[in-house]
Amino acid sequence: MSVPILGASSWREYRGKPASSGINETTHLAKVADANGKLRDCFVKLFPANGPALLCEALGWILACKSGVSCPEFGAILLVPVNELRRSQALPASLDGMALCPAWCSEVVSGKSVRQVHKMAFFLARKNCLRSRDARKIAAFDKWSDLRDRNFGNVIQSTQGGYVAIDHESLLHDLLWVPTGRGFEERSLLVEANKALSPSDFQRFQIDMASAAAGHAQALKDAQADLEDIIAKLIPAQAAAATQAIVQTLDQRAQSGWLADCLGVIA
Numbered sequence: 001m002s003v004p005i006l007g008a009s010s011w012r013e014y015r016g017k018p019a020s021s022g023i024n025e026t027t028h029l030a031k032v033a034d035a036n037g038k039l040r041d042c043f044v045k046l047f048p049a050n051g052p053a054l055l056c057e058a059l060g061w062i063l064a065c066k067s068g069v070s071c072p073e074f075g076a077i078l079l080v081p082v083n084e085l086r087r088s089q090a091l092p093a094s095l096d097g098m099a100l101c102p103a104w105c106s107e108v109v110s111g112k113s114v115r116q117v118h119k120m121a122f123f124l125a126r127k128n129c130l131r132s133r134d135a136r137k138i139a140a141f142d143k144w145s146d147l148r149d150r151n152f153g154n155v156i157q158s159t160q161g162g163y164v165a166i167d168h169e170s171l172l173h174d175l176l177w178v179p180t181g182r183g184f185e186e187r188s189l190l191v192e193a194n195k196a197l198s199p200s201d202f203q204r205f206q207i208d209m210a211s212a213a214a215g216h217a218q219a220l221k222d223a224q225a226d227l228e229d230i231i232a233k234l235i236p237a238q239a240a241a242a243t244q245a246i247v248q249t250l251d252q253r254a255q256s257g258w259l260a261d262c263l264g265v266i267a
Contacts, residue, residue, distance in 0.1 A: 002226045003058045004035045004076045005233065008100055011044070011080050014088040018043060019116065025092055028085070032078060032105050040074050042105040043166075046082075048094060049102060052176040053169045057104040058230045059246070060145065060168020067219040069141045070134055070164045074107035077234075106166060110159045114152040129155060130193045134163035136205055139189040140212035141165070143262065144253050148173040148184040152192070175249050203265065210267035213259035220250050 015029035026046035031039050047054040054077065061075040079100045085091065095101055114129050115122075129135050129152070142150045147170050154167035170177065170184040177183050193205045224247060231246070232239040252258070260267045 002229045003062065006032070006035065006076050006078045006105075008079045008081045010034070010076075010078060011084070012039065014085065015041065017089060025090075026085075026095075026101075026103070028089060029108070030105070032076070034074060034076065041108045042074070043108060044078060044080065044103050044105040045169075046080055046085075046091075046095070046101045046103045048098070051180055051182065052172075054102055054104055055231065055234050056171040056176060057168050058234070059227060060147065060171040061106065062223050062226045062230070063145055063171075063219060063250075064141060064165060064168065066223040067137075067141050067215060069137055070158070070162055072106040072109055072164065072166060076105050078103045078105045109156045109164045109166065111156045111164070114155050114157055114163070116153075125157070126152065126192065127196055129157065129163055130189065130196055130205065131201070132163055133208070135189050135193075136208035137212045138163065138165045139193070139205070140209040140216075140259060142188055143190065143209065143259055144213060144216045145171050145250065146173045146175065146253070147171045148177075148186045148188070150189055151187045155189070172246065172249065175245060206263045206265045207267060210260035210263055210265050213254070214256070214267070216254035216259075217251070217256075220247070220254050 010033045011030055012033055013031035015031060018027060018029055024045045028044055030042055030044045032042045032044070033039055058077060061071060064071040080103045082091065082095050082098045082101050114125050138150065138155065147168060149170040154165065156164040156166060158164050173184060193202055197205060227246065228243050231243050235242055
């Protein structure tokens with residue numbers, strides 16, 4: 001399940017700004033043609049090559065798929081024609097003079113983010129999410145992959161049932177983000193569960209997280225070839241060292257008992 005890299009011709013049609021676009025002002029909706037020419041409705045976020053965000057999104061999507069975490073079916077790196085996009089929405093000055101800009105695109109999941117639920121119903125929506133098996137699997141994945149910004153805006157309550165994780169930009173925070181001098185405020189489903197659930201329910205949440213972690217070692221093994229492939233394509237000059245550091249970090253955190261020890265529970 002290697003991540004496809006699509007040329008500018010795959011960006012077919014601007015479809016507007018999403019209701020909740022987050023902090024990236026380039027985020028938009030677009031029709032994108034996949035490698036087989038199938039048109040997909042996608043979220044698209046531009047990432048000029050000045051940080052680890054694009055790599056993190058790609059790595060996160062691969063690892064989530066291999067881990068059995070519900071995530072968008074389609075993900076890709078897309079070269080976006082900047083001038084064409086600028087006709088439809090304002091773009092930051094950092095993109096001035098660029099003809100093409102790499103972006104992460106992922107297929108729109110039918111549903112609403114938990115955060116988008118009407119304020120009067122948010123308390124119940126949050127609890128329903130945290131009580132789900134999906135939330136515990138996502139929380140375990142985030143802890144394993146050191147993903148620091150899992151807020152309710154990037155958990156989708158799917159119309160097909162269940163909860164879907166989107167946005168892996170803050171993946172491998174200490175390894176890839178801290179050396180750049182930038183980082184993310186820590187937000188997680190684990191923290192939300194501690195605030196919203198009773199002590200006994202929160203303990204069950206943590207035990208379920210530790211149980212979900214049992215699949216991480218195999219997921220890493222299944223994902224390794226695809227991880228190596230996308231790292232080599234995005235940062236070829238640093239590929240060998242980066243691959244070793246990334247795989248070693250994930251492998252250490254996938255060891256039996258690692259997450260249970262972090263949480264202080266017995267799975």
